[in-house]
Amino acid sequence: MPPKKAAKKTATKKPAAKKSAAKKTTTSDAKKRVKVYETVRGMKDIKPLDGHYWVRMFHAMQNICKAYGYSYAETPVLEAAQLFVKSIGKGTDVVDKEMYSFEDRDGNKVAMRPEFTAGFARSFVNHGLFSLPQPVRMWTQGPLFRYDRPQAGRYRQFHQFDCEVIGERDPVIDAELIAISYNFLRDLGISAEVYINSIGTPEDRQNYTIELVGYLRSKRSYLSEESRKRITKNPLRILDSKDEKDQEVIQEGPQIIDWLSQESKQFFMKVLEYLDELQIPYVLQPTLVRGLDYYTDTVFELYTESSDHGSQSALGGGGRYDGLVELLGGKEQTPASGFAIGLERVILALREIERNEKKQDSTEKKERSGIFFAQLGEQARRKSLRIIEDLRRNGIFVHSSISKGSLRAQLEIADKENCSHSVILGQKEAQDNTVVVRDMDSGIQEIIDQKKLESYLRSLIKNT
RNA sequence: GUGGCCAUGGUGAAACGGUUAUCACAGAGGUUUGUGGUACCUCUAUUACGGGUUCGAUUCCCGUUGGUCACCCCA
Numbered sequence: 001m002p003p004k005k006a007a008k009k010t011a012t013k014k015p016a017a018k019k020s021a022a023k024k025t026t027t028s029d030a031k032k033r034v035k036v037y038e039t040v041r042g043m044k045d046i047k048p049l050d051g052h053y054w055v056r057m058f059h060a061m062q063n064i065c066k067a068y069g070y071s072y073a074e075t076p077v078l079e080a081a082q083l084f085v086k087s088i089g090k091g092t093d094v095v096d097k098e099m100y101s102f103e104d105r106d107g108n109k110v111a112m113r114p115e116f117t118a119g120f121a122r123s124f125v126n127h128g129l130f131s132l133p134q135p136v137r138m139w140t141q142g143p144l145f146r147y148d149r150p151q152a153g154r155y156r157q158f159h160q161f162d163c164e165v166i167g168e169r170d171p172v173i174d175a176e177l178i179a180i181s182y183n184f185l186r187d188l189g190i191s192a193e194v195y196i197n198s199i200g201t202p203e204d205r206q207n208y209t210i211e212l213v214g215y216l217r218s219k220r221s222y223l224s225e226e227s228r229k230r231i232t233k234n235p236l237r238i239l240d241s242k243d244e245k246d247q248e249v250i251q252e253g254p255q256i257i258d259w260l261s262q263e264s265k266q267f268f269m270k271v272l273e274y275l276d277e278l279q280i281p282y283v284l285q286p287t288l289v290r291g292l293d294y295y296t297d298t299v300f301e302l303y304t305e306s307s308d309h310g311s312q313s314a315l316g317g318g319g320r321y322d323g324l325v326e327l328l329g330g331k332e333q334t335p336a337s338g339f340a341i342g343l344e345r346v347i348l349a350l351r352e353i354e355r356n357e358k359k360q361d362s363t364e365k366k367e368r369s370g371i372f373f374a375q376l377g378e379q380a381r382r383k384s385l386r387i388i389e390d391l392r393r394n395g396i397f398v399h400s401s402i403s404k405g406s407l408r409a410q411l412e413i414a415d416k417e418n419c420s421h422s423v424i425l426g427q428k429e430a431q432d433n434t435v436v437v438r439d440m441d442s443g444i445q446e447i448i449d450q451k452k453l454e455s456y457l458r459s460l461i462k463n464t
Numbered sequence: 465g466u467g468g469c470c471a472u473g474g475u476g477a478a479a480c481g482g483u484u485a486u487c488a489c490a491g492a493g494g495u496u497u498g499u500g501g502u503a504c505c506u507c508u509a510u511u512a513c514g515g516g517u518u519c520g521a522u523u524c525c526c527g528u529u530g531g532u533c534a535c536c537c538c539a
Binding site: 038039041092093094097098115144146148149150151152153154155158159160226237242290291292301314315316317340341342343344345346374376377404405406407408409410411412413414415416422424426427428436438440441443445 | 465466493494497498499500501512529530531532533534535536537538539
């Protein structure tokens with residue numbers, strides 16, 4: 001920003017000289033154009049205009065996590081690369097193709113986290129969190145990195161809201177996590193659909209995969225080219241193929257549900273029962289399998305109901321990962337479960353809702369609210385500094401534009417910010433220890449004693 | 465990683481290959497630092513970057529970068 005401005009200013013100062021010189025670039029390197037940097041591909045600025053979305057989401061996270069008794073925790077962005085390879089799995093795209101990994105100055109292989117779960121599991125093992133009352137409920141939020149091809153709702157640096165419960169295998173935990181994710185979205189005004197499935201134990205999955213591959217081989221000729229390749233590479237992925245013919249084949253094929261062990265099946269039934277009890281609607285999706293290796297039993301995903309953005313409509317997902325903590329050197333049998341929601345996608349959904357709302361009542365004007373404080377002249381400015389400060393300390397938020405000189409300019413801003421009242425302090429008022437309070441709708445002005453201003457404003461705020 | 469489409473000020477758009485790149489909105493400043501939601505004036509673009517074709521390129525071609533959509537994958 002600053003470099004650009006500087007360049008512009010020099011350009012406007014001597015436009016004539018510039019033009020002739022620009023073509024014969026010989027000595028005139030003085031006006032070298034300063035390079036304007038852009039964000040690196042796939043990275044996104046959060047602009048002040050969009051800030052309110054993030055603040056809203058932070059509030060929603062905090063409130064809901066407090067209500068459910070989750071503690072805030074954080075893990076570093078940078079971890080040993082191997083941590084992710086081991087937990088997410090070699091052969092997954094996330095690890096093989098999309099991970100930001102490099103050697104640091106000591107030659108250690110590190111990676112920027114592509115997800116939260118592995119870091120949390122590591123942290124749990126690292127700090128012996130099994131000695132806390134079990135299970136440990138944690139939540140976090142922050143940036144994650146995946147070197148993917150950017151698209152709307154998909155960036156290389158993206159943000160997730162994440163909850164993890166480590167140290168207990170109970171279906172009620174899974175139901176609770178689904179409830180949190182569902183309610184988080186509901187609190188923001190998004191009605192989500194929960195898709196749920198169970199993929200059982202790793203052994204269950206292995207047996208099922210063998211069966212599935214056998215079946216798919218027999219139907220090979222009906223499958224799409226892409227899926228044919230996947231039979232050997234990643235057969236489970238064929239289940240959620242978007243190809244219609246593939247789907248037809250899948251419908252007739254074996255379902256993982258039928259391959260679950262008795263225990264897993266019962267566990268899953270319980271999860272569903274608890275969801276019914278919590279009155280969370282869900283859709284059983286026999287083809288739902290998740291991409292990361294560590295998942296066991298319950299898996300679920302959340303979609304917006306009005307899924308306009310075809311492939312980007314998944315807001316989040318999660319599941320149980322009973323084997324991960326042990327895999328990372330933790331105590332034997334440390335079960336866990338968690339979910340993550342993509343915040344950029346939540347914003348996408350919020351925007352869409354806003355668009356629809358605008359269509360419906362575009363005529364309705366926003367009601368004015370808020371107080372603006374305008375000042376005029378040096379003496380009044382000084383005085384108003386103090387008054388504004390006092391008001392703010394006492395919890396009354398006032399807009400002001402104290403750096404501006406003219407009253408006109410200030411009232412213009414008051415209007416744009418949609419303030420209901422403006423407090424005006426000029427030379428005269430400064431002397432009389434009064435202020436003028438102007439109603440921005442009617443234009444009616446009242447003279448108020450400075451001492452009474454606070455209580456006066458309070459009554460105004462109450463009324464609106 | 466594969467394929468398609470696209471790129472003009474802060475935003476949204478104009479401009480048969482031809483003078484000074486047009487318009488709206490936003491922004492900054494001003495119309496005697498005491499009155500906004502309605503006026504007026506001024507300012508705010510080496511047309512993404514780099515090459516080429518041409519007397520001449522915002523317009524045509526190539527490359528780069530970025531955006532976007534679908535696939536892959538996923539949040």
